[in-house]
Amino acid sequence: MSIxxxxxxxxSSIADDGFSERVMDEVRAHRRRRLFVTAASxxxxxxxxxxxxxxxxxxxxxxxxxxxxxxxxxxNITAAVVVLSLLLERxxxxx
Amino acid sequence: MSESEWLAREAAAGDxxxxxxxxxxxxxxxxxxxxxxxxxxxxxxxxxAQETFLEAFRKIAQFSGxxxxxxxxxxxxxxxxxxxxxxxxxENLDEAGNLSDDAPEPETASxxxxxxxxxxxxxAPAQRAALTLCFALGLSHEEAxxxxxxxxxxxxxxxxxxxxxxxxxxxAWRIKAVS
Numbered sequence: 164m165s166i167x168x169x170x171x172x173x174x175s176s177i178a179d180d181g182f183s184e185r186v187m188d189e190v191r192a193h194r195r196r197r198l199f200v201t202a203a204s205x206x207x208x209x210x211x212x213x214x215x216x217x218x219x220x221x222x223x224x225x226x227x228x229x230x231x232x233x234x235x236x237x238x239n240i241t242a243a244v245v246v247l248s249l250l251l252e253r254x255x256x257x258x
Numbered sequence: 259m260s261e262s263e264w265l266a267r268e269a270a271a272g273d274x275x276x277x278x279x280x281x282x283x284x285x286x287x288x289x290x291x292x293x294x295x296x297x298x299x300x301x302x303x304x305x306x307a308q309e310t311f312l313e314a315f316r317k318i319a320q321f322s323g324x325x326x327x328x329x330x331x332x333x334x335x336x337x338x339x340x341x342x343x344x345x346x347x348x349e350n351l352d353e354a355g356n357l358s359d360d361a362p363e364p365e366t367a368s369x370x371x372x373x374x375x376x377x378x379x380x381x382a383p384a385q386r387a388a389l390t391l392c393f394a395l396g397l398s399h400e401e402a403x404x405x406x407x408x409x410x411x412x413x414x415x416x417x418x419x420x421x422x423x424x425x426x427x428x429x430a431w432r433i434k435a436v437s
Contacts (some may be wrong), residue, residue, distance in 0.1 A: 170393035174290035
């Protein structure tokens with residue numbers, strides 16, 4: 164048997180014996196941890212925002228500004244174009 | 259698009275079952291590669307393979323599909339192996355392996371493959387990895403160079419020098435066995 168024959172011989176097949184399932188258990192545990200960390204981070208941010216931000220003042224200001232913005236025709240057309248572009252992009256991405 | 263590439267895209271989109279199929283498809287070859295890298299240490303090879311798959315899952319969105327999925331897995335696996343080898347001081351990674359005089363017990367010709375594994379274990383890790391990826395696992399030189407994160411010329415040099423050393427070791431052992 165030449166050295167090339169020996170080297171070209173495929174590696175012996177290794178039986179799974181539950182290895183894949185153990186890996187997938189770890190993957191699922193990793194996903195749960197990631198989900199928990201994300202949820203905890205969002206909750207912490209919301210609590211911080213509720214504590215720090217002057218929400219009443221912001222709400223009052225928004226109540227005054229939003230109707231004025233909504234009445235601007237050019238802004239409405241721009242917003243419609245942006246939304247349509249995003250929808251079309253999603254449709255093309257699926258093709 | 260290959261099946262593995264399609265499965266990798268599905269996994270990147272959040273389909274864990276698709277990743278499960280990838281694990282089942284590639285576990286044997288990856289564990290075999292790491293088993294050779296760890297010189298037959300099954301427990302360590304399996305630990306490294308498990309860590310490799312987990313890292314692959316975390317980084318699945320980074321798989322571009324330029325090379326094969328298995329080549330990408332080997333890149334992660336080899337880098338994990340190097341980290342572990344440095345941590346455990348498994349072997350001197352910076353020096354090329356030297357031909358050793360302490361040959362194993364004489365073997366019969368039918369045990370040539372066992373001899374190959376023993377000789378492989380005496381090579382430098384980069385040479386062992388290069389030969390395994392290019393010959394036993396059938397990766398192209400370009401894919402193997404990418405997996406080992408080395409230039410193509412260096413990969414070819416590892417392959418040629420490793421092959422020469424293996425050949426010399428096996429010849430020496432054969433002569434010793436015959437005499």
